Amino acid sequence: MLAKGGTISAGLIRSLQRMNVLEVAIEDGNSHNVEAVREKIAALRNRFAGHEENPFMCEIERIVREHVEKSIAPLQDAQ
């Protein structure tokens, strides 16, 4: 409906009222990224299932998980 940085003008508000729109939810782009990272970590855990007793495999998983988690940290800092 609106590009990034756009303004909800009086005209647009009137148009929305004519369409009987009672509320507008603003999507949070960051929450999508957070969700994508969570999915990546869950998939990673699933891939490594059964290797919990192997230190080398556990270390690979730990490093990859931390790398994935790092990509979420700047987003959480910004929120």
Next chain:
Amino acid sequence: MTENTIRRGDKLRTALNKVGRLQSLPQNIQNVLNVLNNKSTMVEDVAREIGKDMAFSSQVLKLINSGFYGFVTPVKSIPHATVLLGFNTIKTLVTTTSMVSMFSDAFEGLWTHSLACARACSSLARLIGSDDPEEISVVGLLHDMGKVVLEQYCKDEFAEIIAAVKSENLLMTDAERRIIEITHADIAGWVLQKWHLPEDVVHPIVHHHTWNAGSPFAHRTAILHLADILVRAIGCGSGGDNRMPLANNEALAFLSIKQDNLPRILDVLFVELDEFI
């Protein structure tokens, strides 16, 4: 062995024989290989032979620039590629060009997984100090060729394997052993030998899930084995299943890779493989 398994094995052999007949190397590739096999051949002879067929020439360059070598600037000519990669690698690449088109019909994610594995092989080879990082990347590119052949020429068996992988969360190799009693690695070896790829390419591919120290190409095979595992761990494309194969401790010891080396290795791979994630 049950009657059903024997029947299935016969069917598979018939299907694979069909691959051998259908996919013989085109004449232009055989001509280039003849030139490359001649000991007095110069760089310009190779370029001239490849350049006789413009479409083929551009296919070779497209493959070189497809991302698996990770060259910073594009390679624009065959003489440049020949000097950069050497005769041995060009020989393998020329043969590989004829196979890459088969990947376009492969299941989603396999081509990305193969490109990433090729890049990981050369990165690992550099980190370990091997002298053939470019040559080994072709091994990574073709390591799952057997899955492509299975999918395209043995459709029923492949569908059964994928169903077992999904319903029981199996590794592809485990499902293959159970259903067809051989693996994609065996099939790749069979096909690549038919296409006259050198033994130092075929052997690592055949044994990338069954490494052994006595193998003549144990070093390359160990690099491919580890590259495949790390690419899966990072999540580049798909090998068809959703499980991690176990790293072979003897292969790791052979490469002198310990747990302590993993942070540095993975830091390099996170950068190198970023475009494939």
